[in-house]
Amino acid sequence: MSATQFRKAIASQLSRITSCPESQLLGLLGTPKTALKQQFGIPIPRLKSQRDPTEWSNELAHKFQPDNLIQEASAKGPFLHFSVRPTEYIKQTLLQVHNEQSKFGCHIADTPHTVVLDYSSPNIAKPFHAGHLRSTILGNFVKRIHQAMGYPVVGINYLGDWGKQYGLLAVGFAKYGDESLLEKDPIHHLYNIYVKINSELTEQVDREANEYFKRMEEGDPVALKQWKRFRDLSIDSYTSVYKRLGIEFERYSGESETEPYIQPLYNLLQSKNLIHTTDDGAWTVDLSAYDLGSPVVRRADGTSLYLTRDLANLILRQSPQKSMYIVGTEQSLYMQQMFKIAELASLATNMHHVNFGRVQGMSTRKGTVVFLQDILDTAQEQMLKNLKENPTKYNELLTLGVQQGDQHWVGKEAVDQVADQLGTSAVIVQDLIAKRVKNYSFSYDRMTAARGYTGVYLQYTHARMCAIERKANTPITPDCDFSLLEEKEAFELALTVSQFPDIVKSSYQSMEPCVVVHYLFRLAHVMGQANSTLRIKDADPKLAEARMLLFWAARTTLANGLKLIGINPLERI
Structure with a gap:
């Protein structure tokens, strides 16, 4: 690995000079800077020596011997800096990308245990709201970043x-259900029924909903048959929308699957002396010692709650090695309560809440209730409008079409596909x-702009680089003369490319996708600067080959980063 190779060259020699462990020095060297000199640095005070840091820094700079990778060591106060040999750095970076291609940026986990992710998780009786949108997009990133770090993942x-909410839906469907509307659009129809029955909520309706849910928990075949139908129709509807986002789940699960594990859970909690009975007969777990209150795990009428089913789910999953829940920040207390009960009951320990903030000001042409399909449709329509503003490019897309994997679209279908991909890219990056x-x-207006920090800008950058590759008639080969890449723009672009594996690791450690997103904008900006200076057309063939490999490596890195955040890179726009 390019950056790692240079870091090791520095750490190995410094370890011999200072007697500090090489692993410690490697940890201090960090990500290479995109500077013409002093790409790596070490703060000498971090070595925790009794010596004066400035004096020691100067001494180490004099003792360090340049080699075929490192050009110079220099001291500035208590900091020790290192400059790489530009040609060798460019060469090693481009060779690594060429060798690894779509795997560039990936790592190998020390202990590749399976990670179970819970994300998206809409309710079949409620709209797929903005919180589910965030959970879906962020969860897809969490899945992909774990895979990039070498972990097998079950999404x-x-x-x-x-639960009772489904009982309420069933009562509503008995009064207002329409078979034709259910078949045509189950998500919207079930939601409309749910809203209507809620607006008429009386003691009688509430009692009927509770009774219906109790019939379900007792295994009533008629109630369960209808429930399964609603569930299957909902999953089919969700799957088609998820496909537009390029999202696949290893499996669809649900609270319903936990029913056989509810009683075993109660038995376990009782055996651990965790159950407390309230005056009205409800069961709670006292977490006041942890400032987490006393959550209810069984209602007074004997029915289960969301918390009960989440805990029973851990038995169903046989205590996964690592669990991650991508849920909004407003659920933080609930997640803490669940994690603590799971720990006290010895159900699981390695559990993580990947939280996120709210989406504000969201609405669509169809009203204030936001469904994911409405969001994607609106974004696609805006991008279609933008594409039509450039008739030449629009007609070229109609005629030549677009290729994605094994599929090739032409005509209006190609334009719709590109508009849809641009729209989803815009939603994801925002x-x-x-x-x-x-x-x-x-x-919508800000996120679909072609300029600025948008997914559309990243897609256009990738497509522009693909166009250069198509038109240049220059081979992409590692057997080129790297010494011809003398310009500072070439060195800066190679340095930026080389940062990607470190960016992936940093994003994984913080579980922050914005680390990758900001890197991609920086990479795209440096690519644009280099493209305006380092021409391939009409250049000497040897020089054109070297520059082509450089731009191809940058474009490959951009594509890998886009895929990491859940975006399918477009080759033609």
């Missing part, structure tokens, strides 16, 4: 398909560009 869409705990204001 689960844990549907809200059980969601991931800021730290996940921050709230953000949703804006």
Whole structure:
């Protein structure tokens, strides 16, 4: 690995000079800077020596011997800096990308245990709201970043398909259900029924909903048959929308699957002396010693709650080695309560809450209730409008079409595909560009702009580089003369490319997709600067080959980063 190779060359020699462990020195060297000199540095005080840091830094700079990788060591106060040999750095970086291609940026896990992710998780009786959108996009990133770090991942869409809320839906469907509307659009129809029955909520309706849910828990075949039908129709509807986002789940699960494990859970909690009975007969777990209150795990009428089913789910999954729940920040107390009970009951310990802030100001042409399909349709329509503003490019897309994997589209279908991919790219980047705990204001106009920090800009950068590769008639080969890449723009671009594996690792450690997103904008900007200076057309063939490999490596890195955040890179726009 390019950057790692140079870091090791520095750490190995410094370790011999200072007697500090090489692993410690490697940890201090960090990500290479995109500077013409002093790409790596070490703060000498971090070595925790009794010696004066400035004096020691100067001494080490004099003792360090340049080699075929490192050009110079220099001291500035208590900091020790290192400059690499540019040609060798460019060569090693481009060779690494050429060798690894789509795997560039990936790592090998020391202990590759399976990671179970819960994300998206809509309720079949409620709209796929903005919180589910964030959970879906962020969860897809969490899945991909774990895979990039070498972990096998099981992504689960844990549907809200059980409980009293479903009983309420069933009561509503008996009064207002329409078979034709259910078949045509189950998500919207079930939601409309749910809203209507809620607006008429009386003691009688509430009692009927509770009774219906109790029949389900007792295994009533008629109630369960209808429940399964609603669930299957909902999953089919969700799957088609997820496909537009390029999202696949290893399995669809739900609260309903935990029913056989509810009693074993109660038995376990009782055996651990965790159950406390309230005056009205409900069961709670006292977590006051941890400032987490006393959550209810069984209602007074004997029915289960969401918390009960989440805990029973851990028995179903046989205590996974690592569990991650991609859920909004407003659920933080609930997640802490669940994790603590799971720990006290010895159900699981390695559990993590990947939290996120709210989406503000979201609405669509169809009203204030936001469904994921509406969001994607609106973004696609905006991008289609933008594409038509450039008739030449629009007609070229109609005629030549677009290739994605094994599929090739032409005509209007090609334009619709590109508009849809641009729209989803816009939605994803707007969601991931800021730290996940921050709230953000949703804006169709801002996110679909071709300029600025948008997914559209990243897609256009990738497509532009693909066009250069198509038109240049220059081979992409590692057997080129790297010494011809003398310009500072070439060195800066190679340095930026070489940062990607470190960016992936840093993003994984913080579980912050914005680390990758900001890197991609920086990479795209440096690519644009280099493209305006380092011409391939009409250049000497040997020089054109070297520059082509450089741009191809940058474009490959951009594509890998886009895929990491859940975006399918377009080759033609």
